[in-house]
Amino acid sequence: MSEKLHIIGVVGLGLMGSSIIVALLKSGCQVIAVTPLPEELEEGTQRILEQLQLADDMHLLKENQPTYTKNLTVSSDYKALINCQLVIECIIELEEIKKSVYQQIEAVVPISCVIASNTSAIPINILQQYLQHPSRFMGIHWAEPAYATRFLEITCGEKTDVSLAEMVQEEAIHWEKEPTLLYKDIRGFITNRLLYAAYRQGFELINQGVVGMAGLDKCFQYDIGSWITIMGIFKRMDYVGLNHYFQTYQTIFPKLCNSHEVPRQMEEILQTKGRGIHNLKGLYPHSEQSAKQLEHNFAIFNEEIYRLADRYRNRLKELNLAEPNGKQ
């Protein structure tokens, strides 16, 4: 159980907020859930209970539901946050509204309380300027559903006290997360930044006629998919043998795509208002049935890979605790 962050406030009871609340309850925290909109109190409470039921259906709860709900307070009054050690804001991605929420949080919580945003749209450096005490502010970015994913990015803004962010990272292990600390606020987070480098290269190969899109996806599914979950990309180099990589770096780096252009496929999609499986207009052909199939199967897969990854997480604990030589 997290010791330094035991009483945690969550502001915003939407899908993401309620999912985070369940993740925190599940790891033994006391949660103060606040909605700025009194009319959403009932609906928000209902949403939390539904998410808790889903976690239970996935057999992720060690105790019965009341053991967790007794640690939950739902309120539309910011004053309920008075004893919080951490407050996570999960409201709509509008700067002005977030600003007013931070003011109301800071008016109530003790000076030692960490304040965080789950934003994926607004830079932490920008949000930070709205705080009276910006050094206690950081990004804590969760993956959906928060109670059944290990991913967590903790992002420092320019004014964030890094030691506070490191403390949150340490405590987040007790939330059953595998948290990554970003010492600087970069656009698009870590995963996106690296994925976009791969997308850029992938579109180039497709547009040069080297490979088809489905062919490329299969490489990722069945090659990278066969090892990524237990080692990541850098530990992979140690596993394969570093000596194999040096020459390839020299050969391949100068051949990588450096374009700034948005690929033509993305331009075309913008014009046709394609939203992928959500309106059946995407990079791939979709039918209502195939879209539903994918959604349904992904939900099950997510649960299965979560469990599978967990077995190796425990077995390789010694290895995973090892930090690479030098933090950077």
Next chain:
Amino acid sequence: MSEKLHIIGVVGLGLMGSSIIVALLKSGCQVIAVTPLPEELEEGTQRILEQLQLADDMHLLKENQPTYTKNLTVSSDYKALINCQLVIECIIELEEIKKSVYQQIEAVVPISCVIASNTSAIPINILQQYLQHPSRFMGIHWAEPAYATRFLEITCGEKTDVSLAEMVQEEAIHWEKEPTLLYKDIRGFITNRLLYAAYRQGFELINQGVVGMAGLDKCFQYDIGSWITIMGIFKRMDYVGLNHYFQTYQTIFPKLCNSHEVPRQMEEILQTKGRGIHNLKGLYPHSEQSAKQLEHNFAIFNEEIYRLADRYRNRLKELNLAEPNGKQ
């Protein structure tokens, strides 16, 4: 069962060759295994039987072992390849030796026989020039162990008859593969090319002090790892919703790393002769125990993810058969 490629020759009975032989036997092919070195006949045969036993231990064989071994011929005489529809060369990565092997294969096989190399070191365009009939030559690149992985890259050289490569891709589905066709021979194959784009970006973020190496690996393990196996990176965009990506492309592409420089960490490793877990000098700290743990656990994981992926492969068959709009 593959109809057009039913009698398949494999030249070279090393670890990779014998693993490919078992993959082919397992899918019902008749295999003519040839070693150019008569003194390796016994050892090579032993190696194939060991690999077959390993596949059996993994419960990957539907029939008992003799059902497969009766389809296997092992010989040190190239003449045994006389009826082959495909011959795969899996010998040492030395151009001169490969050249002589192709000459001996071509002297025996019918004109309709496809000839392929499992090379990962020498461009197909270069090897192709050593063939009398270069249009029937291509790369067929397997992942280890060949009988327990789905990944397969089929690479055309400049002179390869693309319709032959497409035929091999189609037949490879009967070898229980998810084959990717590369219409052009690029250095480093598809997966490596995209991975190196991610490595380049990853090293930049690490060297800029944004994130540590272990933190970055965790993002890949627990974020990308949670979906890559069932959708790849492009289908992922359709799943998340394409509309979210356009603006990010515009924002992130100009910020991606375009350096040609080999990262300083790789230079340092070259100097210290680090080979990762193989000599316990790597990007991460390793002990003999942690290296063994990783190897052992990866072997089990490989089996588990192979099975897991297979369940979704069948469930999403309709979707996976769908080709993206336009091949390129």
